[in-house]
Amino acid sequence: MTAQALENILESAVFPKLFHRETVAMTDSLKVAEYFGKRHDNLLRILNNLNCSKEFSHLNFKAAKYTDEQGKKRPMFLMTQDGFTLLVMGFTGKKAMQFKEAYIKKFNQMKSWITSRANLKNDQRRLNDAIKFSIEKQGKDDPHAYSRENNLVYCVALGMSKKKWLEMHRHPKDADIRQFLTENQLKLVDELLSENAVMIKLGFSYSRRKAQLIETTLHHFRQAQGANQ
Known part of the structure; x- marks a missing residue:
């Protein structure tokens, strides 16, 4: 069961x-x-x-x-x-053991979710550092860089910006989105944040980075679908 x-x-x-x-x-x-x-x-x-x-x-x-x-x-x-x-x-007994096994499984899933959430926080910092590096390298201010790059990641991963996603799911617009995402969503956003940070430091154009992030997302969905079959 x-x-x-x-x-x-x-x-x-x-x-x-x-x-x-x-x-x-x-x-x-x-x-x-x-x-x-x-x-x-x-x-x-x-x-x-x-x-x-x-x-x-x-x-x-x-x-x-x-x-x-x-x-x-x-x-x-x-x-x-x-x-x-x-x-x-x-x-003791079969039903009690089934409950205990299900409880342990849920507990482990929660631990995995917490780990994914912590990883996302670290990769968010990595992306911010990459944006700062790019701005300093170009020698000119870009006040919309942080919002633009974060919107890129969340639009690719969730189909919309963080603000719109929170609004659609009836959460406060200034809430930390990480607490509402599933483990699978957290892992995807984490992967895209990390990948985008690397590409920014390598000097890839916005369009090239967007195309690569979309490809990564499609690959992620294909893997998830295969695992569920």
């Missing part, structure tokens, strides 16, 4: 009720017990003995009551997704 498939199952079976964006996804101990094939009284015992910090418990678990088939009030717990994750990490 893929990580995405497992995530979809969890959302429908364990987290069926997603509240408004300003709140958090919640589930309860009854749904968790049913999904993982555990007795609810045993699960309550586990929850009462988690030994997590008071702060974490306060933020992620809440004692509650439900009415059973005989009309009696019984104890249960409400929990956030963080609370659910902490709980399930102590489970």
Whole structure:
């Protein structure tokens, strides 16, 4: 089972009720017990003995009551997704192991995204240095050089300037675009920034650099498409 498939199952079976964006996804101990094939009284015992910090418990678990088939009030717990994750990490069995594997995969994907974002920051600095080098070499001021070269990279990679992309996706126009890009987009922009910096230092014309960046982007998309087949 893929990580995405497992995530979809969890959302429908364990987290069926997603509240408004300003709140958090919640589930309860009854749904968790049913999904993982555990007795609810045993699960309550586990929850009462988690030994997590008071702060974490306060933020992620809440004692509650439900009415059973005989009309009696019984104890249960409400929990956030963080609370659910902490709980399930102590489970054994096939479903629990599938969840753990999917969780690890997601964690590694996040680490990879963070690395790509850091690389993009470094290559942005490299491009800025190359532009400065070119201006000093030509001996004349070019006040639009930085915006022009950055627009070139983002227009080729994303099909539009940073400003337009942020506006289209309803983000603040002065926001750092890196936090909103996917890992694949980050890698492409990173590659184009680095390549453009090298070509600027070599004295390539704007049209020649643009053509090369487009070719690099097409190659990137072909590779990504091949990897998904």
